[in-house]
Amino acid sequence: MTSWxxxxxxxxxxxxxxxxxxxxxVIYDEQAYRQQQASGAQAEARILAxxxxxxxxxxxxTAADEYVAALQRDEDVRAAAVYAADGSLFASxxxxxxxxxxxxxxAQLADLRLDSNRVLRRARVTQGDNVLGTAVVEIxxxxxxxxxxxxxxxxxxxxxxxxxxxxxxxxxGVLRRANAELAARAGDLARANLDLETQIRERRKAEEALIQxxxxxxxxxLTGGVAHDFNNLLTVVAGNLDLIQHMIAAPRxxxxxxxxxxxxxxxxxxxxxxxxxxxxxxFSRQQPLQSRVVDINATIEDFAPFIQRAxxxxxxxxxxLGLGPWTCRLDPAxxxxxxxxxxxxxxxxxxxxxxxxxxxxxxxxxxxxxxxLVTVTDTGTGMAPETLExxxxxxxxxxxxxxxxxxxxxxxxGFVTQSGGRIAVESAPGHGTTFTLRLPLSETAPAVAPKxxxxxxxxxxxxxxxxxxxxxxxxxxxxATLEExxxxxxxxxxxxxxxxxxxKDQGIDLLFSDYxxxxxxxxxxxxxAQQQRPALKVLxxxxxxxxxxxxxxxxxxGFPLLAKPYRVDELAAKIRALLEHPDMRAxxxxx
Amino acid sequence: xxxxxxxFRVLLVPGTAVMLALGWGAGVAVxxxxxxxxxxxxxxxxxxxxxxxxPNDMFxxxxxxxxxxxxxxxxxxxxxxxxxxxxRVEGGHALAVRRVTTIEQENGCQVLFLDSEDGAVLDAxxxxxxxxxxxxxxxxxxxxxxxxxxxxxxxxxxxxEIDLGQAARNGIAISSKLLSLAVAVQPASGAPPR
Numbered sequence: 098m099t100s101w102x103x104x105x106x107x108x109x110x111x112x113x114x115x116x117x118x119x120x121x122x123v124i125y126d127e128q129a130y131r132q133q134q135a136s137g138a139q140a141e142a143r144i145l146a147x148x149x150x151x152x153x154x155x156x157x158x159t160a161a162d163e164y165v166a167a168l169q170r171d172e173d174v175r176a177a178a179v180y181a182a183d184g185s186l187f188a189s190x191x192x193x194x195x196x197x198x199x200x201x202x203x204a205q206l207a208d209l210r211l212d213s214n215r216v217l218r219r220a221r222v223t224q225g226d227n228v229l230g231t232a233v234v235e236i237x238x239x240x241x242x243x244x245x246x247x248x249x250x251x252x253x254x255x256x257x258x259x260x261x262x263x264x265x266x267x268x269x270g271v272l273r274r275a276n277a278e279l280a281a282r283a284g285d286l287a288r289a290n291l292d293l294e295t296q297i298r299e300r301r302k303a304e305e306a307l308i309q310x311x312x313x314x315x316x317x318x319l320t321g322g323v324a325h326d327f328n329n330l331l332t333v334v335a336g337n338l339d340l341i342q343h344m345i346a347a348p349r350x351x352x353x354x355x356x357x358x359x360x361x362x363x364x365x366x367x368x369x370x371x372x373x374x375x376x377x378x379x380f381s382r383q384q385p386l387q388s389r390v391v392d393i394n395a396t397i398e399d400f401a402p403f404i405q406r407a408x409x410x411x412x413x414x415x416x417x418l419g420l421g422p423w424t425c426r427l428d429p430a431x432x433x434x435x436x437x438x439x440x441x442x443x444x445x446x447x448x449x450x451x452x453x454x455x456x457x458x459x460x461x462x463x464x465x466x467x468x469x470l471v472t473v474t475d476t477g478t479g480m481a482p483e484t485l486e487x488x489x490x491x492x493x494x495x496x497x498x499x500x501x502x503x504x505x506x507x508x509x510x511g512f513v514t515q516s517g518g519r520i521a522v523e524s525a526p527g528h529g530t531t532f533t534l535r536l537p538l539s540e541t542a543p544a545v546a547p548k549x550x551x552x553x554x555x556x557x558x559x560x561x562x563x564x565x566x567x568x569x570x571x572x573x574x575x576x577a578t579l580e581e582x583x584x585x586x587x588x589x590x591x592x593x594x595x596x597x598x599x600x601k602d603q604g605i606d607l608l609f610s611d612y613x614x615x616x617x618x619x620x621x622x623x624x625x626a627q628q629q630r631p632a633l634k635v636l637x638x639x640x641x642x643x644x645x646x647x648x649x650x651x652x653x654x655g656f657p658l659l660a661k662p663y664r665v666d667e668l669a670a671k672i673r674a675l676l677e678h679p680d681m682r683a684x685x686x687x688x
Numbered sequence: 689x690x691x692x693x694x695x696f697r698v699l700l701v702p703g704t705a706v707m708l709a710l711g712w713g714a715g716v717a718v719x720x721x722x723x724x725x726x727x728x729x730x731x732x733x734x735x736x737x738x739x740x741x742x743p744n745d746m747f748x749x750x751x752x753x754x755x756x757x758x759x760x761x762x763x764x765x766x767x768x769x770x771x772x773x774x775x776r777v778e779g780g781h782a783l784a785v786r787r788v789t790t791i792e793q794e795n796g797c798q799v800l801f802l803d804s805e806d807g808a809v810l811d812a813x814x815x816x817x818x819x820x821x822x823x824x825x826x827x828x829x830x831x832x833x834x835x836x837x838x839x840x841x842x843x844x845x846x847x848x849e850i851d852l853g854q855a856a857r858n859g860i861a862i863s864s865k866l867l868s869l870a871v872a873v874q875p876a877s878g879a880p881p882r
Contacts, residue, residue, distance in 0.1 A: 151865035154735050160869050224738055225778065 108266025112259035119255025126251075131216070131238055134173065138218035138236040141168065141177075146220040146232035149179050153187065153222055153229040161188035168234065175215065176235040182228055203231055214238050308431060311508045315437050327373070333366035371662050373406060388516075390539050391429050393469050394418045394457055400433050401455070404440045411450030412443075419458040423469035426539040427516040435512045438505040439473040439532050446477025446530065460535065467538045468518065474531040480524040488522065509534075555666055556673040557583040561602070564588045565595045565610035565622065575609070582669055592617025592625070599626055605633065607676060612639035612658070620654040634675045638663070728846045729839055730767035733801055733825060736837060737777060739866035742798065743821045743859055753784035755796055759813060760803025762787055768801075791816040800835070801825045807833050814854075821859050834874075836862070842871055852876040 145164065152161040161179050165188045168174045176197045178189035184203035191197040200206060211217055215237055222230040337359045344356060397418065405414045436455070443453045454474040460467060480488070489510040509532075513520045517537045524530035562584050566572035576586045587602060589595035591614055599605055608626050612619035623635040640661035659671050734756060754777045758765040765787045772783040788795060791813040800822050802813050810833040814824055824835030836858065838849045851874040855862050867873050 148865065148868075151739060151863070151869050154738075155732065155869055157869050 108262045108269070112262040112266075115258045115262065116255050119251050122251055134236050134238050135216045135218065137173070138216050138234050139220070141171065141174065141236070142218045142220035142232050142234040145177060145179070145234060146222040146230075149222050149232055150224055150229060153179070153181065154224065158188055162190075164188070165190040171236075173236045173239075174234060175237045176233075178233045179222070180231045180233070182230050184231075187230060197235070199233055199235065203233075206233065308434065308508065311438070311505070312430075312434055315434060315441060315505070327370060330366040330369045330373075334363045334370075337363035337366070371664075372402065374662065388426050388428050390424050390426050391432070392421065393423045393425055393471065393536070394421045396429055396432060397436065397455055397457065397471075400436060404437065404453075404455070407437065407440060408444050408453060412447055413452045415452055415454040415456075417454060417456035419456070421457065421469075423457065423459070424539050425469060425516065425536045427536065428512070431508075431512040431515075435509040435534070436471075436473065438509050442505060443473060443475035443477060443530070446475055446479070451476035451529075468535050469538060471534040471536065472531055473534075474529065476529045479526045479528045479530055481526055485522060485524055489520075555582060556669045558673055558676060559583050559585070560606035560676055561585045561587065561604045562607045562609055562672070563595060563598055563605045565591070565608065565614070565619070567591060567611065567614045571611075578665055578668065579609075579672075582665075582672075584672075591615065592622040595622055596625055596629070599629055599633075605630075607634040607636065607672065609636045609638070609672070612637045620656060623654070623656050636671060636675055725841075725846060726764055727767055729827065730764060731771055732839070732846065732848070733768055733799060734772050734775070734783060736823060736825070736866065737783075737799065739863040740823055741861040741863070746798070746821050747779070747781060748796075750780065752781060752796075754781040754798050755784050755786050756799040756801070757786045757788045757795065757797035758801050758803065759788055759791065759809075760801070764801075764803060797822055799823045799825065801827075802829070802835060803827055805829070810835075818857060819859070823860060824854065824858070836860075840871060847871045850874065 145168065148164050149161055151157070152164060165177045165179055168177045168190060169192065174190075174192065176189070176191045176199050178199040179187040180203040181187045186199070186201045186203075189199055191199070200209065206217070206219070209217065215235055217233065217235045219231050219233045221228050222232055341356060341359050341363075344359075397416065401414065401416055408414055440453060440455075447453070452475070454472070456472045456474070458470050458472075460470055488506050510520055513534050513536070519535045521533045521535070522530065523533075562579055564572060564576050564579065564586050565588075566575060567590060572588055572590070576588050579586050587598050587605060589598050593616070595608070595610065599608075608623060610619040610622055614622075617625075619637045619639075623637065626633055627635065635656050636659060637656050638659045638661055657671070657675060659668065737754070756768060756772070758768060765785055769785040772785065775783045777783060786797065788797070791800075797817070798821070800813065800817055802810055802824065804810055804813075805828075807830055810826060810829055814833070814835060817824060823837065825837045825839070826833065826835035827839045828841070829835065829838055834849065834851055834854075836851050836854045838851070840847050840849060848870055849872040850862055850867055850870040852862065852867075853874055853876045856876040
């Protein structure tokens with residue numbers, strides 16, 4: 098680009114050079130022409146002198162006149178004359194006006210004023226060494242005619258060349274401007290692209306936030322049912338424990354098998370509660386939008402208990418899963434949210450109870466692309482056609498203010514569309530509603546999450562464990578559990594007490610601490626403790642969702658972490674693994 | 689094989705002076721009287737010399753004179769003698785005038801002026817120098833008796849005719865410049881080969 102910046106100037110200089118060369122050529126040609134005319138005049142004078150020898154010698158003016166007049170054949174000859182040896186005019190010729198006539202004496206030739214259009218040449222008429230006279234020829238130089246005719250071509254060529262150069266220069270200038278505009282537009286485009294990328298990022302964040310808020314809303318809608326569920330299972334646990342206490346307080350012949358049944362009943366209730374909280378945590382977990390290949394039937398089966406719980410007792414959940422397997426590429430969290438939203442809508446439509454059917458089936462054989470149909474059918478009130486038309490609009494709701502955001506079905510629609518599927522709905526007042534999600538099949542096999550078998554046999558040990566927990570009940574339960582497993586325990590309420598205990602008792606092998614505590618956090622305590630006792634093993638535990646996300650079983654600080662709630666066999670296995678692998682600061686979580 | 693031509697150039701400056709002295713150099717018409725006519729003819733006689741190509745073995749010795757022979761009036765011979773006084777042709781040969789009465793083959797003349805109107809005399813003279821490198825000049829001779837050059841009067845002026853046939857027979861060539869001044873030129877086509 099920069100090397101072409103001076104092109105217009107170069108073009109102008111070239112054009113000027115061309116014109117200048119043309120002009121020089123004309124001048125040179127003019128000079129050559131003048132010289133040619135002059136030498137022509139000289140030659141004519143010599144020829145005339147040669148032919149006039151006899152005429153002068155024999156004083157034959159008639160013959161001389163004829164010779165001189167013969168020169169009129171040459172149109173360039175304006176005048177000619179012959180002077181005798183004494184300088185007197187012997188014969189002369191003039192083409193036109195009397196003014197052209199040469200003077201009567203040879204000596205007067207010197208006084209003759211010649212303009213630039215005339216050239217005069219003379220030659221002596223000799224015979225041996227004798228000078229018989231002088232022949233004079235005057236030739237005209239007709240510059241105008243020649244310039245017009247002869248120089249026209251040169252001028253035309255030079256002008257055209259100059260014009261071409263100028264046009265090229267101008268074209269280049271235009272091209273350069275066009276290039277500059279193009280570069281400016283490319284810059285604008287790059288900026289626009291950058292803006293767009295930023296907007297896409299923002300939009301993605303907004304979408305993630307929207308989905309999260311939708312999930313939270315769904316959780317909110319669940320609260321009633323979940324609380325009811327918890328009440329039920331707490332009632333079961335409490336009832337069983339009360340019975341056990343009653344039986345122990347009145348020591349009769351206690352039937353061990355009866356005690357065993359009561360304990361098992363309480364344990365079942367606890368297991369249900371554990372699953373419920375685990376599912377709530379998993380569902381409410383904030384996670385990036387992530388598509389992967391999942392097995393539809395397996396996902397629904399896993400999620401079904403959660404839905405059943407959300408439905409409450411008056412609604413029966415029927416699973417009618419077809420013969421798969423069907424795998425789809427989609428975001429499982431959004432898929433679960435969509436199913437949950439549809440289920441919750443169904444629940445709201447069946448206040449008097451009813452049946453919610455979740456079914457899967459293959460699409461028709463002849464319809465491409467192949468897909469899987471997921472239908473959610475209720476036996477509720479159904480919808481009027483005018484409502485049906487608008488149900489997928491964001492913020493459209495038939496519910497009272499404060500009972501629904503109107504975003505539930507919008508989430509379902511958004512999820513299905515993003516996954517490349519379609520959604521259809523059939524409903525009529527009094528005849529229930531059926532939503533059908535049609536999802537495209539994926540060829541890829543689903544990613545299978547490895548499942549670790551829970552250990553049937555509890556692993557025991559005899560090492561000393563420092564238990565740090567701010568909740569008194571949990572601390573006592575944990576210590577009791579560990580002692581039941583054979584370990585010796587030292588307890589502490591917080592980080593300060595724990596460090597003090599470490600300083601006093603050198604036999605402590607492992608620090609088992611809650612992550613979130615008032616004052617010093619579990620991680621801070623662990624660091625401080627390992628500064629005192631580098632060989633000390635550490636296991637942290639946490640009930641927070643963001644800690645539960647950690648898959649490799651390590652906290653962000655790099656310490657092994659056991660997510661709450663945990664079962665005794667998990668705790669036992671984790672502690673044994675840590676104690677038996679001295680070099681391993683981090684081990685895999687049992688779950 | 690043609691003889692190598694030698695162009696004889698007469699130093700004519702004194703001759704021109706004579707012409708001026710005679711009063712016709714400035715273009716004045718030839719006078720009616722015979723003396724002026726003869727003066728012109730006398731001048732012409734030696735002015736022909738440079739316009740003629742002569743054989744180069746013409747002279748017996750390097751110092752031999754270039755002879756203009758006059759057959760006739762002695763006063764004419766004197767006119768010619770005045771004109772050529774001190775002049776030389778190219779090669780250093782001095783011009784000389786001789787008055788001859790009898791024509792012989794070996795008389796050594798280069799120019800032979802025959803001032804006669806007698807046909808028999810003319811015949812004999814022309815026959816005598818036939819085949820010799822001699823420029824024969826006659827003065828208003830009757831038809832058939834012309835020399836190579838024959839003076840005639842046209843208007844008031846002295847002019848001449850040239851017979852290229854005779855010149856060729858005598859082995860001399862006449863310059864075209866001189867031919868251009870002649871009132872008539874007899875071509876050499878009918879001449880027998882030498």
